[in-house]
Amino acid sequence: xxxxxxxxxxxxxxxxxxxxxxxxxxxxxxxxxxxxxxxxxxxxxxxxxxxxxxxxxxxxxxxxxxxxxxxxxxxxxxxxxxxxxxxxxxxxxxxxxxxxxxxxxxxxxxxxxxxxxxxxxxxxxxxxxxxxxxxxxxxxxxxxxxxxxxxxxxxxxxxxxxxxxxxxxxxxxxxxxxxxxxxxxxxxxxxxxxxxxxxxxxxxxxxxxxxxxxxxxxxxxxxxxxxxxxxxxxxxxxxxxxxxxxxxxxxxxxxxxxxxxxx
Numbered sequence: 361x362x363x364x365x366x367x368x369x370x371x372x373x374x375x376x377x378x379x380x381x382x383x384x385x386x387x388x389x390x391x392x393x394x395x396x397x398x399x400x401x402x403x404x405x406x407x408x409x410x411x412x413x414x415x416x417x418x419x420x421x422x423x424x425x426x427x428x429x430x431x432x433x434x435x436x437x438x439x440x441x442x443x444x445x446x447x448x449x450x451x452x453x454x455x456x457x458x459x460x461x462x463x464x465x466x467x468x469x470x471x472x473x474x475x476x477x478x479x480x481x482x483x484x485x486x487x488x489x490x491x492x493x494x495x496x497x498x499x500x501x502x503x504x505x506x507x508x509x510x511x512x513x514x515x516x517x518x519x520x521x522x523x524x525x526x527x528x529x530x531x532x533x534x535x536x537x538x539x540x541x542x543x544x545x546x547x548x549x550x551x552x553x554x555x556x557x558x559x560x561x562x563x564x565x566x567x568x569x570x571x572x573x574x575x576x577x578x579x580x581x582x583x584x585x586x587x588x589x590x591x592x593x594x595x596x597x598x599x600x601x602x603x604x605x606x607x608x609x610x611x612x613x614x615x616x617x618x619x620x621x622x623x
Contacts, residue, residue, distance in 0.1 A: 365613035366424045372607055373420035373435075376413055384410025412438075420611065429618045436615060439608045446601050453594035456481045457587040462527065465537050470525035472537055473580030482586060486579040495582065496573050505533035505571055509547045517543040527588075531581025532572050535564040547571060 387406030416438045423432030460478035462471025475483055486492055499505075508529045512520060520543060525534075534549070535541050539561035541549035548566045556562060560575040572578050 365610050366427070366617055369424040369607070369610050369614045370421055372610070373417040373424065376417035377421060380410050380413035380417060384414060386410075416442075423618075424611075424614045427618045429615065432611065432615045432618060436608065436611050439604065439611060443601060443604050443608060446597055446604065450594050450597045450601065453590045453597070455479075457590050457594075460583060460587055462530075462584060467521065468537065469522040470530045471527075473527055473531050473577055473584050475576050475580045475583065478580065478583045478587065482583050485586075486582060492574075492579065499528070499532060499573060499578075499582070500569065504528050505547060505568070508533045509545070512546040520546065527581035527584035528578070529581075530577070531575065531584075532578035535572060536560045536575070536577055539564065 383406060387404070387408075387410050390406065391404075416435060419431045419438070420435040422428055423430075423435050456479045458479070460482075462473050463477075465472055475486065486495065508525070512523060515523070533547060536558050538558035539549075539556060540552055541561075541564070542552065544550060547568065549564070551561075551564070554561070560572060560577050563575050564570075564572050
């Protein structure tokens with residue numbers, strides 16, 4: 361049993377070390393070859409994750425196989441912090457995603473979205489002008505509306521209204537249902553005379569670079585996407601935390617074994 365826990369911890373950390381190499385390489389590659397602000401946004405977190413995994417796995421591998429107690433103690437401390445952070449993130453993710461849902465519109469296959477329906481923390485991420493400018497450029501680069509236009513370009517207005525659009529397509533690529541604009545094609549609408557009760561109607565423009573990217577509905581559509589993604593990540597994180605706790609327990613056994621041998 362003494363040897364088993366050390367060997368098992370060594371094997372686990374060897375595979376973690378191998379995993380850290382492509383993660384670190386991907387982060388460095390992104391930093392050098394990123395074509396857009398969206399891609400550059402990811403390079404630093406990926407590099408930090410790769411470096412963290414590499415050093416922690418080395419500490420665990422050497423500490424377990426060579427029975428170096430100080431390295432194993434550092435490894436356990438890092439693992440404890442990781443478990444604590446993961447636990448806090450999971451609670452936070454569920455807390456900020458417990459509000460918000462699309463509004464069902466009569467005789468429409470799609471929903472519409474309102475920023476005020478989501479948590480205050482999420483709202484602040486998109487109401488900040490600097491943040492939104494960066495997000496807006498990412499949405500344009502992702503061709504979310506170009507893909508939507510191509511997919512629905514051959515259908516008539518009745519078929520369009522029955523289409524099941526996703527949150528970003530509904531919020532960013534078409535005007536709000538409140539506007540009562542006349543449909544020409546998915547991204548071209550004829551404006552009706554104002555005034556409008558929804559400010560997004562004034563913001564809408566048929567230009568591909570404008571559309572409804574600055575609309576509140578677009579921000580709400582993004583928040584709905586974030587909400588869905590974070591809930592999935594939080595659920596996966598629970599499984600990841602269980603795995604980390606098991607590895608941490610094995611590490612504690614290996615640390616005890618090292619201490620016994622030193623005595």
